[in-house]
Amino acid sequence: MTILQRLKDFRVTENIGAQERKLRIWGGVALVALALYQAAPAFLGFVGFMLALTGALKFCPGYGFLGRDSCEAEKG
Incomplete structure (x- = not known):
């Protein structure tokens, strides 16, 4: 599958499982705390x-582009 085909088929769906989300x-x-305290x-x-944002949204654009889904590992 070419890059253009992947971009065309790109969907925003949940692709981060519960454990990875935590x-x-x-x-x-x-x-962030370490950076704030220098x-x-x-x-x-x-x-x-x-990292925190993608965890909170349960969506990682990189995973979507690569076709990876850590939710599937939890389902079966």
């Missing part, structure tokens, strides 16, 4: 924010 949210919050570079704060 890890993303807690890991993201930890990175124990980590600001860039890691941005990465943490993105």
